[in-house]
Amino acid sequence: MPASFLQIIRRDIRSSELLALLVALTLSVAALSSVSFLADRMQRAFQFDARQLLAADLLLVSDQPLPERFIQEVKARQLNSAQTIVFPSMATVGTQSKLASLKAVSSTYPLRGSLEVLPSQANLTPPSGSVWVDPAMLNALQAKVGDQMLLGDKTFLIGGILQQELDRGAGFMNFAPRVMMSLDDLQSTGLIGLGSRVTYRLLLAGSDQAIVDYEKWAERWIESEGLRGLRIETLENAQPVMRKTLERAERFLSLVALLTAMVAAVAIALSARRYVLKQADVCAVMKCLGASQKTILVNQIKVLGALCLSAAVMGAAIAYGVQEVLIRILGNLVFTNLPALSLWPLAWSVLFSSSLLIGFAGPPLFSLVMISPVRLIRKELGALNIKVLWVALLGLITCLTLIAIAAQDLKLAFWVAASFGLAVTLFALLSWCVLRILNFLFSKWGSKSFALRFAFTAQARRSGFAVMQITALGIALMALLLILLLRQDLLATWQGNIPVDAPNRFMINIQEDQKQNIAQSLIDAGVSTPSFSPMVRARLIEVNGKAVGPNDYVEENARRLVDREFNLSYTEQLPDGNRITAGKWIEGNAPQVSLEVGIAKTLKLKLGDQTTFELAGEKVTAPITSLRKLDWSSMKVNFFVVMPPAMLAGMPQSWITSYYQSPAIEGLDYRLAQSYPNLTIVDVATSLRQIQDVLDRLSSVLGLLFAFTIVAAILVLVAAIAATQDERFRSAALLKAVGASRHLLRKIALAELAIIGILAGALAGLAAGAAAWALGRFVLEIEFHAFAQSLAMGIGFGLLACLLAGFRFQRRIQTATAMECLREI
Structure with a gap:
């Protein structure tokens, strides 16, 4: 019997219909399994390296300096700790300047994992007076190890090249290349001032129970004190932005793979039907020679089994190669070191091939069992009783199940x-x-x-x-x-x-007494007269008299928006590229707010809602009187929240501007960074x-x-x-x-x-x-x-x-x- 079965398989595989069925099935398995392999490795990388992704066991993140109470509690519980401060700043080497993501770290950083630096360093962190930089920074500044780098008011020695910094997150989360320095040197640079976008982090490490106890204490303290802009990151929510972005990319790739699988499923159904029509006479002859329904059924099951196994093996092999190519293409957009492949995607390949084959090809193939010997002499009865409704229903259920499993x-x-x-x-x-x-x-x-x-x-x-x-x-x-x-x-x-001449520079952290000189410097360099916009940092604390916080929202984006500080501005004229979609633009000095439609939708705000912002220790309350659609493609300065000048003009503020700088203008960023170290110029x-x-x-x-x-x-x-x-x-x-x-x-x-x-x-x-x-x-x-x-x-x-x-x-x-x-x- 085994010999005869092999002969049957060799004979059938020569038929173009069965071969097409095998190719379509293999293609479906390969398309979805390749994405499954990649997703599996990235998800397990989160699980295996979560502590390294945090550089700690627990992380407190804030947009304001952390209260001393948290540090005192760390000492009282005898936990290991480290601190980091991250913000954008201009870095200069010679006559070249570039925006950097500056990270000041304490001597105990990192608590988990390690940095990879070339040439190898004895220190775990940059020594005082020295900085470590990304390779991209050296290329942009045409610099090398040993050169001097100006950061604010102080010059540092470039002492090493950062090869790996796991807790930074995905490469596309921070476009500005990293410059890492000692926390002890930060104050001497004079870089942190009013309007600076700074992120403060407290890293903790210890026993699992000690970390859990501290986390519970911190959550109670944050809630009791009503602290805003301070969040806790643990192994479960490590790198939430990175995780969310990778999940989106995974879903997008899964969508393409699913489209491929569904198209291939159509080919499977068509090929199976064609194969059945070709095999109908063969099965009729077998019945004339005494073959029972059981014999024909067993043969068809063996054919399906051989197809399933072959497609699973070949599809998994192709998928493995494809996901390796995907990783090479993505490069540093994913983890530097991914864990080895697990067996789950292979098991998924077998399950997927089996389900697809049974759902789309099984019913037509099994219908061969019902073929009558009369078919040999009555060709006009060539239409097979394939149970069309059952085929369609089973195929649809299989499709829905596979889509749900694959898409997650x-x-x-x-x-x-x-x-x-x-x-x-x-x-x-x-x-x-x-x-x-x-x-x-x-x-x-x-x-x-x-x-x-x-x-x-x-x-x-x-x-x-x-x-x-x-x-x-x-x-x-x-x-x-x-x-x-x-x-x-x-x-x-x-x-x-x-637009071709759209602004390609944003200048932020401008102080009131610097506007006139900066404007003149830009004009002298050949840049058109800049328009400065005021920027006030504030936090949304109440809506319609009710306090709001991250816990009042389910959507992650809304939680983050309400937890962070907004950049507010004031003006009497509707900014260029802004279009009123509801309500009326600001009139007079009465309290009123003009809100961007996307923010309003995310935070579930509408016209007439009373909003209360906290800025510089004061509360400002005003109703939403208009919703605006912003033209982000103009590359001009835009604000989510705009109020009348009478409400914000007296508040602590900095200024921002955007302008187009021709490639022919060289050295302007460098001259401005030297004259005004507090400025952040975003190219x-x-x-x-x-x-x-x-x-x-x-x-x-x-x-x-x-x-x-x-x-x-x-x-x-x-x-x-x-x-x-x-x-x-x-x-x-x-x-x-x-x-x-x-x-x-x-x-x-x-x-x-x-x-x-x-x-x-x-x-x-x-x-x-x-x-x-x-x-x-x-x-x-x-x-x-x-x-x-x-x-x-x-x-x-x-x-x-x-x-x-x-x-x-x-x-x-x-x-x-x-x-x-x-x-x-």
Whole structure:
């Protein structure tokens, strides 16, 4: 029996249908498992290296100096501690200046893990008078180890290059390169002043129980004292921003992989049906020779088992290679040292391949058991009893289950499933209606082209097959177009919204007595007259007379917004690029607030709500009188909260401005940093280039998974064309028998393929355009108008794909005789 089974497998694998089934299944496993492998390694990196990601067991983070009470309690409990202070500042070497993320650390830092510095240092932290810097900083400043770096009022020796700093977070969370110095040297720089964006951290380490006890004490103290802007980070919520960003990237990659898997599932269903039709006669012969249903069922189970195991092994192998490539592409956007692979993604691959195979290919294959021997003599009963409703139901349940498991996000799973199901339903319904209408029009008014009339008649007569082909191809093309539009058109639209002469410098921490001289310096350097905007630091503490805090919100973004300080501003004129969407702009000196619509939505604020801000120990209360839409693409200074001058003019404040600095102007940043050490000058052009580098890397990752989608679409296309080959051979045999020429057969075939390609492409183009518009409008907040391009690309791709895929099949039909065509059926 084993020998005969191997012979059966060797024979069946030669069939293009079973081979297509194997390839489609392998592709599905590879697409989802590659993302699963990568996600698994990153998640376990959080678990394995959580303490190193904190550089401690517990972390207190604040935007104000930590109360001395917390440090006293640390000493009383005999915990190990360290302190860090992080803020942006200008760093200068020679005539080159660049914004740096300055980190001052105490001598005991880090408490967990270690820094990697070149050349190797005996010290755990930079010695006094020395700094360690990122390699990117050396490149930007054209500097080297041993050079002198100016930070504020003091000059430091560049003593080492930071190779690894695990507690910093993901590379794309801090675009400014790191400069690390001793905490003892910070005061001498004179860098921290009014308006400085400073983050204070207290790091703790000790026994697990001691850390838990301190955490509980700290939580009670923070709550009892009503301390705002102070949060606790533990092993469970280590690097929350990094974790959230990686989760978003994982969901996005999973979305692409899911689209690929769903497209491949269509190919699996089509290939399985085609394979069943081919095997029907074989099973009928076996029954004539005495084979029982059990024997046929066992054989089919073995075929399914062999397919499942092969697809799981090959898919897992491909996925392993792909995730290694993904890690190389992402580079320092993920952890430097990822843990080894676990067996869970491999188990997931087997589970996924089994579910897909059973859900989409199992029912058609198992229906072979029910084949009657009568099929051998009654070919007209070629339609198999495949239990269409059961197949559809089981396939849908399998789809939903796999989407939920793979996405690990119910919302994402719901939208993917709903979109997929809605697209299939609409494509099938619309294609059926269009075919009926076109057939009616051609039959009523006729056409001079016999080939065209015959093609429409044939499509209407085989409407079920035609609808299946158009729907399957449309789904595949929609996935392709959506990813293409996502990668190119939406990104191009975003880039196109940024004016060429948009401001590329932001200058913050400007003091009142410095404005006039700074303005003159910019004008003398050839920069247009700057416009200064006041900036007041404040915290939202009450809404409608009720105290608000992070615990009043569920969404993480809202919790962080209400926990941090806002930058408020005041003006009488509506700023450029601001548009009132609700209410009226500020009038007079009465208390009033103009709020940005995004912040209002996140914090669930509306017109008329009374807001109370605390600034410099005073409370300011005012109602929300207008909501504004900001033009972020203008790159000008924008504020979430704006009030009348009478409310804020007398408060402690700094100033901010933005301007365009031509590349031809050299050394201006350096001269300003030397003259005004307190200034922070942000080179947005450099940041945009760094952002673009991140986008390019993610685009490359997306492109790699996009290749999976292309292969899946090709499989769908070939399977859809092959699904009607028996009917095509039958029609060709009849036409050849009555004297049809090769030229006529070619014209009929081209007409049929063109109808399928145009309809599928048009549906895919419209659906992809609508999806891209919705994504741009509600997610990316940009306008998308490339509907015509999407429709044209869909029709072009559909027509080209059908003609190319059908070419091989039509050549066989045209070169075969009528008898040979009948034998192919």
